Amino acid sequence: MSVLVDDDTRVVVQGITGGEGKFHAEQMMEYGTNVVAGAVPGKGGQEVNGVPVYDTVHQAVEEENADTSVIFVPPAFAGDAVFESLDSDLDLAVAITEGIPTQDMARVNKRLSETDTRLIGPNCPGLITPGEAKLGILPGNIFSEGNVGLVSRSGTLTYQVVDNLTNRGIGQTTAIGIGGDPIIGTDFVDALELFENDDDTDAIVMCGEIGGEDEEEAAAFIDENVDTPVAGFIAGRTAPPGKRMGHAGAIVSGSGTGTAESKINALNDAGVPVGDTPEEVADHIEEFLA
Amino acid sequence: MVMKLHEYQAKQVFADAGIPTPASQLASDVDGVVAAAEEIGYPVAIKAQVQVGGRGKAGGIKLVDDEDEAREAADEILGMDLKGYHVGSVLVEGAVDFTDELYVGITMDRGEGKPVAMVSTKGGVNIEEVAEEDPDAIAKEHIDPSFGMHPYQARKAVYDAGVDKAVARDVSSVLMTLYELWEDRDGSDAEINPLMVTADDDVIAADAVMNIDEDALFRQPELAEMEAEAASTGDELEQKADEYGFDYVRLEGNTGIIGNGAGLVMTTLDLVDYYGGEPANFLDVGGGAKADRIANALDMVFSDDNVDSVVFNIFGGITRGDEVAKGINEALEQFDEIPKPVVVRLAGTNWEEGMEILNEDLVTVEQTLEDAVQRAVEYAGEVNE
Numbered sequence: 001m002s003v004l005v006d007d008d009t010r011v012v013v014q015g016i017t018g019g020e021g022k023f024h025a026e027q028m029m030e031y032g033t034n035v036v037a038g039a040v041p042g043k044g045g046q047e048v049n050g051v052p053v054y055d056t057v058h059q060a061v062e063e064e065n066a067d068t069s070v071i072f073v074p075p076a077f078a079g080d081a082v083f084e085s086l087d088s089d090l091d092l093a094v095a096i097t098e099g100i101p102t103q104d105m106a107r108v109n110k111r112l113s114e115t116d117t118r119l120i121g122p123n124c125p126g127l128i129t130p131g132e133a134k135l136g137i138l139p140g141n142i143f144s145e146g147n148v149g150l151v152s153r154s155g156t157l158t159y160q161v162v163d164n165l166t167n168r169g170i171g172q173t174t175a176i177g178i179g180g181d182p183i184i185g186t187d188f189v190d191a192l193e194l195f196e197n198d199d200d201t202d203a204i205v206m207c208g209e210i211g212g213e214d215e216e217e218a219a220a221f222i223d224e225n226v227d228t229p230v231a232g233f234i235a236g237r238t239a240p241p242g243k244r245m246g247h248a249g250a251i252v253s254g255s256g257t258g259t260a261e262s263k264i265n266a267l268n269d270a271g272v273p274v275g276d277t278p279e280e281v282a283d284h285i286e287e288f289l290a
Numbered sequence: 291m292v293m294k295l296h297e298y299q300a301k302q303v304f305a306d307a308g309i310p311t312p313a314s315q316l317a318s319d320v321d322g323v324v325a326a327a328e329e330i331g332y333p334v335a336i337k338a339q340v341q342v343g344g345r346g347k348a349g350g351i352k353l354v355d356d357e358d359e360a361r362e363a364a365d366e367i368l369g370m371d372l373k374g375y376h377v378g379s380v381l382v383e384g385a386v387d388f389t390d391e392l393y394v395g396i397t398m399d400r401g402e403g404k405p406v407a408m409v410s411t412k413g414g415v416n417i418e419e420v421a422e423e424d425p426d427a428i429a430k431e432h433i434d435p436s437f438g439m440h441p442y443q444a445r446k447a448v449y450d451a452g453v454d455k456a457v458a459r460d461v462s463s464v465l466m467t468l469y470e471l472w473e474d475r476d477g478s479d480a481e482i483n484p485l486m487v488t489a490d491d492d493v494i495a496a497d498a499v500m501n502i503d504e505d506a507l508f509r510q511p512e513l514a515e516m517e518a519e520a521a522s523t524g525d526e527l528e529q530k531a532d533e534y535g536f537d538y539v540r541l542e543g544n545t546g547i548i549g550n551g552a553g554l555v556m557t558t559l560d561l562v563d564y565y566g567g568e569p570a571n572f573l574d575v576g577g578g579a580k581a582d583r584i585a586n587a588l589d590m591v592f593s594d595d596n597v598d599s600v601v602f603n604i605f606g607g608i609t610r611g612d613e614v615a616k617g618i619n620e621a622l623e624q625f626d627e628i629p630k631p632v633v634v635r636l637a638g639t640n641w642e643e644g645m646e647i648l649n650e651d652l653v654t655v656e657q658t659l660e661d662a663v664q665r666a667v668e669y670a671g672e673v674n675e
Contacts, residue, residue: 076508101506102398103476106435109403125607137577139607139639154553155577159605159638160659180552182400209553212400235556238541238563239572244291246537246552246574260560276564278557279660 002129002174003149003194003201004092004118005068009133012037012057012066012090014073014081016048021072024096024137025049028070031140033133036064039084057088068092070126070135078122079104086115094135095122095185105183112185119185123247125155125177138177146171148285149195149228151188152207153180153214154247157235157278161205164282170289173201180209180247188218196226203229203288205281206272210236211250211258219266231284232267232274234260292478292501294341298381299516300498304482307471309464310494314383323364324357326382332356333385336363340375343416348372353385386494391484392453393417393428394465395499396472405433405472407443407465409451413484427451439469456491464493475513476506527571527594534586536573543568545670546591546600546630550575550609558603558663567667570597578608584617592629599669600632601662602653611636611644622652631669635662 011028015021016038026049029035037060038048044055054060057069069090073081078097085093086108100122112119120127126136130143138155142162148170152158155177162175176191178184188206195201204226208215215234222230237260239245264274275281295303298316305311315326316339327334338350345351350372352363370377391414399406410428412420420427429450431443444462453461464485472480481499488494507514531538537552541559545567549555552574559569571594575587591600604614614636622628632653636644648655654669656662 075505099505101476101509102478102503103405103435103473103506106398106403106405110434110436137608142638152553154551155607156549156551156605157553157557159607160554160557163605163637182398183403207553209556233557235553235560237560238569239556239559240539240541243539243572245539245556245572250552250556277561277660279658 002132003198004174004176005127005129005133005135007032007034007132009034009068009135010064010066011035011135012039012060012064012069014039014057014069014071014085016040016051016053016072017043017046018072018074022048024072025051027140028134031134033135036060037066039069057084057090061088061090066090068135069094071095071097073097075099075101079108082108082119082122083111086111086117086119090117092118092120094120094124094126096124096126096136098123100181102182105181109183120176121179121184123181124179124184125158127174127176129174130172136177138175142166143175144171146173147200147202147289148172148205149198149201149203150175150205150207151191151195152177153209154207154235157207157233161207161233161278161281164278165285168282168286170282170285173198180250182212188214189221192218192221192226192230196228201228203231203285205231205233205285207233207235208263209234209247209250210239210245210260210263211247213258215263216266219270219272222272223270229288230272231281231288232272233278233281234263234274236260291504293504293507293513293517295500295502295513295516296339296341297337297498298339300500301495303471303475303500304495304498307467309467309482310492311498312384312386312494312496314381316379317364317382318368318379320361320364320368323380323382324360327354327357327360330382330384334360335383335385336360336367337381337383338367338370338372338377339379339381340372340377342373342375345372350377386486386496387488388486389489390454390487392461392487393483394461394468394485395479395481395483396469396477397479399432402432405435405469407431407433407439407447407469409447409453409461409465411452417483433469438473439466441466444469454487457487457493460493461485464495471500475500476503476510477501478503527590530593531573531590534590536575536587536590538590539572540594541569541571542596543570544596544598544673545666546570546594546597548573548575548587548591548600549603550577550579550605554603554605558601558659561660561663562601562667565664565667567670570594575609579613579617581613581617581620584614585621588618588621588632597630598673599630599666601666602632602634603659603662604636604638606636606638606640608639610639611641612647615644615647618653619647619649623649628652633662633666633669635659
C-alpha cells in the first residue's frame with residue numbers, strides 16, 4: 001500500500017508541451033505512471049509522447065477520467081493553473097513550479113479550504129510510490145519499495161536521505177516533497193496523518209528546515225496522534241538570522257523564530273530523535289524496524 | 291526572495307497613493323544636503339539610505355537645526371559604513387513635531403497563509419521587540435486575500451490597538467491605503483514606523499518600508515526599474531552571485547560549499563560545522579545546472595579569500611553528473627596549480643558518467659556526503675596550521 005499515488009492514479013500534465021513538462025511527462029511514463037492527458041490552452045488536439053492534449057483540465061477530466069494533475073506551468077501562470085485543477089474536482093494537484101508569487105498562493109490557499117482537492121507544493125519535487133508511480137521530477141532509480149514513509153521540505157535532501165536508507169536495504173512506501181515555499185498545500189501534519197493511517201508504513205522520516213513553525217506544529221501533532229515511530233532531520237542549524245538560505249521559506253527571523261534549535265527541541269520533546277547527519281537518521285530508522 | 295525599496299523610494303510610492311509624508315529630498319553630497327535643508331527649512335532629519343534596521347542607533351540618522359550642524363552630520367553620514375553597508379546617499383527630510391508615534395504594517399502571516407494588518411501605539415521602536423515583550427500591544431487583523439481588507443477591519447485594528455479617537459479615522463484610512471498598496475504592488479511587507487501624530491492631530495509617515503515579492507516583479511515593471519537603483523551596496527561577492535544568478539550567502543568560515551538544492555546545501559553547511567569546520571558560504575547552483583554554471587560556482591568560491599578548501603556536493607535529480615564533472619574540469623584545467631583543494635561527491639542522475647569524465651588529478655573524490663565534508667574540513671584545517 002501507499003499514500004496519495006499508486007498505479008491506478010490517472011494523471012493530467014498541465015504544461016505538457018513545454019520543455020520541462022514534456023521531458024518529465026516522458027520520465028513519469030517510463031517509471032510506470034499512468035499519464036492519460038495533457039492540458040495546455042490552445043494546444044488541444046495535439047499529442048505528446050502519444051498522450052492526448054486538451055485545452056482545459058476540465059476536458060481532460062471529462063474525456064480521460066483524469067483524477068490528478070501535475071503542474072509544470074511557468075510561475076506567472078501557475079497560480080491560475082492550480083485554480084484550474086482545484087475547480088476541476090481532481091483528487092490531487094501537484095505543483096512543481098518554483099517562483100509563484102506569494103500573493104497568488106495566498107489566494108490559492110483560501111480556495112483550497114473550500115474544495116476537496118489536495119495540493120502538494122508548489123516549489124516541490126513531487127511524490128513517488130516506488131515501483132508504482134511518480135508524480136514530478138524525482139529520480140525514480142534511487143527509490144525502492146519498502147515500509148518507510150518520507151516527507152520533506154527539500155528535494156535534494158530527500159534524495160540524500162533515501163540514499164542513506166537504500167544503502168541499508170530500507171525502502172519506502174511513499175516519499176512526499178511538500179516544497180520549500182512559505183505557503184504550501186499539504187504540510188507535515190497532513191503527510192504524517194496519511195502515513196499514520198497507512199498499514200504498510202512502519203516508520204516515518206520527516207526532513208524539515210529552518211523558517212516558519214510547521215515542524216513545531218508537526219511535533220505537537222506527533223505527540224498527540226502518531227504511534228508510528230518518526231525520525232527527524234532539520235537543515236539549517238548553522239544559518240545566521242536574517243539570511244535567507246535559498247528556499248523562500250528558509251529564514252530565521254531577527255526575533256529568533258524558526259530556528260533549528262526550536263524545531264529540534266520540539267521534536268525531541270515529542271519523542272522524535274533528530275539525526276545530526278543524514279546517516280544518523282538512517283540509524284534511527286534501522287533501529288525502529290529491527 | 292524580497293526586493294527592498296529604499297526609504298526614499300517607498301516614501302514616493304506611499305505619497306503617490308495619498309499617504310501624508312514629510313517634505314524630503316535625496317542628496318548624495320554635503321552641498322546637496324545643505325541646499326535641500328534650506329529649501330525644506332530647518333530643523334531637518336538627515337537619514338542614511340541603506341536597507342538595514344536600527345539606522346538611528348547606529349548613527350545613520352541625525353536631527354539638525356542649522357547649516358553648520360547639517361554640514362557636520364552630512365559629512366559624517368555620507369560614505370560611512372553602516373552595519374556593513376556603504377552609505378551613498380541621504381534623505382533630507384523636514385522634522386516633524388510629534389506627540390505620539392504609532393506603528394502600522396501589513397505582512398504575510400505564513401502560518402495562516404493570509405495577510406495580516408497590524409497596528410500599535412508603541413511605534414518608533416523595533417516592532418519585533420514589542421511583539422516579543424508585549425504582544426498584546428499589537429492589534430492584528432487577518433485579511434481574506436480574495437476579498438481584500440474591509441474598511442471595518444481597518445477600524446477594528448485601530449480601535450483594538452487603542453489609538454486616540456481624534457486620529458482613529460485618519461489612521462484607519464492610512465491602513466486601508468497601505469493594504470491596497472501592498473496588494474497592488476505585490477508587497478511582502480509594507481510598514482510605517484513611526485506613523486507620527488502631531489499636536490494638531492495630523493498623521494504623517496516619518497519612515498517607510500516597502501519590500502516586494504521578487505517572484506512578482508514580472509508584473510510590477512515600475513518597481514522592477516527601482517530595483518536597479520535599490521541594488522544593495524552590500525557584500526561584493528554577494529553582488530557577483532547576483533550577476534551569476536546564484537543563491538549565495540557569505541559566512542565567516544574557511545570551508546567553501548557548493549551544492550544543489552537549498553535543503554541539501556544547508557545540510558552540507560551543518561555537517562561542516564558538525565565535523566569541526568567553519569562554513570565560508572552557502573551556494574546553491576539550483577536545479578539542472580549546466581557545465582558553465584558549475585564553473586561559475588567554483589569561480590565564485592575561489593574568489594573568496596577566506597576560503598581554504600571547497601566541498602562540492604551534488605545529488606542529481608534534474609542536475610546531471612556528467613555536466614557537473616565537465617564544469618569542474620573546465621574551471622580547474624585553466625589553473626597551473628589548483629588554488630584551493632576541491633573535494634567532490636557526485637550522486638544521483640548520471641553520476642557514473644560524471645565520474646568517468648571527472649579529472650581526478652585535480653580533485654579529491656569521496657563517495658558519501660559525510661566523507662566528503664570531513665575531508666574538506668581536514669584540508670581547511672591543514673592550511674590554517
